[in-house]
Amino acid sequence: MSTWRYLTDESVGAAEGLAADEALMLRYGRDERSDSEATLRLYTYRSHCALVGRYQNLEDEVDLEACSARAVQHGRRPTGGGAILMGAGQLGVAVCTRAPAGIAPKDLLRRYADGVIAGLARLGIDAAFRSKNDLEVGGRKIAGLGLYVDDRGALLFHTSLLVDLDIPLMLEVLKIPGAKLSDKSVERVADRVTTVSRELGRTLTAVDIRADVRAGFATALGLELCPGEMEVEEQDRRDGFVREKYANDKWIRQRSPLPDARGTAGLKTPEGFVRVYVGVHGDTIKSLLVAGDFNTLPAGVSRLEASLRWSRAEHAQITAVCERELGASDLGVPAPVVAEAIWQATTRALEREREAHPVRAEGSCYFPEQ
Numbered sequence: 001m002s003t004w005r006y007l008t009d010e011s012v013g014a015a016e017g018l019a020a021d022e023a024l025m026l027r028y029g030r031d032e033r034s035d036s037e038a039t040l041r042l043y044t045y046r047s048h049c050a051l052v053g054r055y056q057n058l059e060d061e062v063d064l065e066a067c068s069a070r071a072v073q074h075g076r077r078p079t080g081g082g083a084i085l086m087g088a089g090q091l092g093v094a095v096c097t098r099a100p101a102g103i104a105p106k107d108l109l110r111r112y113a114d115g116v117i118a119g120l121a122r123l124g125i126d127a128a129f130r131s132k133n134d135l136e137v138g139g140r141k142i143a144g145l146g147l148y149v150d151d152r153g154a155l156l157f158h159t160s161l162l163v164d165l166d167i168p169l170m171l172e173v174l175k176i177p178g179a180k181l182s183d184k185s186v187e188r189v190a191d192r193v194t195t196v197s198r199e200l201g202r203t204l205t206a207v208d209i210r211a212d213v214r215a216g217f218a219t220a221l222g223l224e225l226c227p228g229e230m231e232v233e234e235q236d237r238r239d240g241f242v243r244e245k246y247a248n249d250k251w252i253r254q255r256s257p258l259p260d261a262r263g264t265a266g267l268k269t270p271e272g273f274v275r276v277y278v279g280v281h282g283d284t285i286k287s288l289l290v291a292g293d294f295n296t297l298p299a300g301v302s303r304l305e306a307s308l309r310w311s312r313a314e315h316a317q318i319t320a321v322c323e324r325e326l327g328a329s330d331l332g333v334p335a336p337v338v339a340e341a342i343w344q345a346t347t348r349a350l351e352r353e354r355e356a357h358p359v360r361a362e363g364s365c366y367f368p369e370q
Contacts, residue, residue: 006225009043014075019241029152038097047087079146089164091206095157119216140194191297263348270332300330
């Protein structure tokens with residue numbers, strides 16, 4: 001049985017929470033010695049903090065005026081992915097350790113995600129790994145995963161677990177155009193994400209389920225978790241990272257030089273007119289949104305959106321995924337017809353990408369970009 005150090009924090013600020021994770025991971029670099037194999041940190045941010053991914057542009061993802069009006073802090077993570085809203089309703093999960101040799105990043109994501117999945121299972125929630133870096137319940141996203149390895153071999157695994165979510169506030173402070181295509185913005189987000197509170201039918205906070213997630217890690221990974229505290233050296237590193245990086249505009253407001261692009265296409269179905277939105281980065285599909293006046297989002301559409309994200313922007317790949325994920329009743333038209341509409345939108349996005357027109361990067365963790 002492996003022995004890990006176990007840390008908890010509550011209501012940390014944006015800069016302090018991010019800086020602590022990096023300070024903790026540094027002890028696991030190749031030239032460092034550690035008395036524990038890894039550190040598991042379960043924590044919450046103050047309500048609220050808007051955090052963008054490593055490669056996003058802050059002003060494109062976060063409404064800074066709304067954040068100021070609502071006293072919402074903002075920051076930039078060292079891991080990739082989309083913009084998220086953190087607070088008492090979202091459990092931050094961090095694993096800090098030394099990156100094991102010979103294991104692919106996707107396999108490491110799955111290994112540590114198993115701890116979260118086991119924790120949810122203790123609550124009676126059946127979660128599963130979806131696409132590249134999400135956990136889902138019943139086709140809806142409940143957690144986002146991230147992984148970062150520095151040049152010294154230190155590893156940081158991140159999870160944002162949705163125990164609860166203030167969707168109206170999220171729509172106010174995060175710029176999510178795909179969610180605002182109609183007057184049903186809250187319902188549109190709720191179609192694609194879920195929370196522990198929603199699944200259990202009662203309102204919970206992240207602290208309420210922290211013990212279950214801890215137990216899930218212990219069971220799934222065969223761990224003994226020993227409660228501890230940050231060492232003085234780690235606290236000093238954290239404070240230094242706050243000053244020099246995570247509270248510094250040079251880090252928070254940096255802009256990605258890599259352009260993205262988007263394209264759209266329309267599709268007539270028995271259920272009405274459907275609009276397809278595709279975002280690409282190079283030759284990769286970064287996001288897909290199938291928008292229509294659905295009473296409920298068809299399950300196959302949700303699977304399709306997740307499966308095509310981070311796929312190659314190729315006609316054959318799109319067709320294969322459509323045929324695998326779409327059922328006959330999802331949109332009422334054959335899968336190849338849907339694939340053709342997605343390919344049209346993708347082609348238009350690729351043409352704009354070749355023109356190097358900069359758009360958004362990653363979108364939101366809760367909803368694909370428009």
